[in-house]
Amino acid sequence: MLEQHRPVLDEVAQRHGVDAATVVAVWGVESNFGQTFGSYPLVQSLATLSCQGRRQGFFRGELFAALRILQAGHVPPERLRGSWAGAFGHTQFMPTTYERLAVDFDGDGRRDLIDSVPDALASTANFLARAGWKDGLPWGFEVRLPEGFSTEGQGRKLRQPMARWRDLGLRRADGAPLPELDAPAGLMTPAGPQGPAFLVTKNFDAIYSYNAAESYGLAIAHLADRLRGAGPFVTPWPTDDAGLSRAERRELQQLLAARGHDIGAIDGLLGERSRAAIRAERGRLFGERAPDGRAGQKLLRTLRAEALLAAPESPPAEAPISR
Structure with missing residues (x-):
């Protein structure tokens, strides 16, 4: 894809100041280079999330933005499909992000992130540029x-x-x-x-802003390096303490909050407050002199066991009354 779309990518880089490898890396991570958009009708998904769940106000705004996109004729209604949470197109923009940052790169009068690869690639570069990307600076x-x-x-x-x-x-x-x-x-x-x-550097923050997770940002940054011809990481990833799934990260946050740590929302995204709580617990539980903020299976299992031991015993069931 990097070579197939080289003329467009070169022009995108000149116009927006974001190199081709980084733009294509986002494309690869977000939709496997246009192969996996998501199959959910966007209006239906966003309408459901507007009425159910804990972020109804947010999704209501995304629903209205999706309706405005349809009303303006940028995408045919039958083509507006994406993820269950409302992201759509080659590089998975949310509707309000589309309204702010999508561009009509191919000049057909529509900002089409589904059926126009040039529009999608240019819009991605515009997103990163507006997020603070500095041309020539490594991530x-x-x-x-x-x-x-x-x-x-x-x-x-x-x-x-x-x-x-x-x-x-x-x-x-x-x-x-x-x-x-x-x-x-x-x-x-x-x-x-x-x-x-x-x-x-600050360019990593620009990637991070696309989807607020360090693992996500690192995946894009590393893929971009590999597309430029760089090799794999030199230091092997530790295998003695596996990482956590999104559901397990939420469970860990619940356990941390139950211990009195102020970590903010229980959302499975480990921000600075969650990391600070993890460092405190790793120091307490494992005696680490310089604990890091990594969330692994060892910490989750230990906090689970503590919570289980601290839980009050259930009262014995009453004997049935004979009649």
Whole structure:
């Protein structure tokens, strides 16, 4: 797809300042390059979510936006299908995102993210550009941490100048010195200090804004690197403590909230408050001197067992009365 649509992608990059590999990586992750749009009628899905569930106000706004898209004639009604939650098209825009950021790149008078690949690719680049993407700046890169380096208190939002990271002993994963970048970067260790570590710039935040999950952002960033010819991560991912599904992350948040941690919404998205609670619990439960914010099966199982032990016993059932 990168080569098939090279002329369009080159023009998109010139107009919006986002490179072809990044745009195509979003396309690949979101719809397998146009093969998986979702089969739900968007109006029906959004109408249902407008009346049921905990985010009715949000989905009501998306429903009205979908109706406006149909009214303007950008997409035929029978073609407006997508995910159960309302995202649609090659790169899975929500209707209100479409209204703000979709572009008519092919010049046919319609902003069609379903049947026009040029419109979809250009709209994706426009999204990233408006999210703060800086042309020529890498999203980040894998690094090697010095022996005994503490990751406590670190995170992608806590950026420091590259010179500071050099002074702390960090190097590229292949052992090379850190690049001379005039941009601050934050340290991200999604699998804990024993797994791959990354210095990430504001361009990673632009990818992250597409779907607020570090694993999602890293998938797109890494796929873009592979499309440019780079190799796989150098540090292997830890296998002794598997990660969590979305449902398990929600369960973990419930257990953390039950212990008195203020983590915000129980949504399965592990933000800064959830990570802080995880660090506190890992320190308490496992005696880690510099606990990280990784959520794994070990922590979930331990908190489950604690909650079970703390639960009050059920009163014995009353004997039936003979009549």
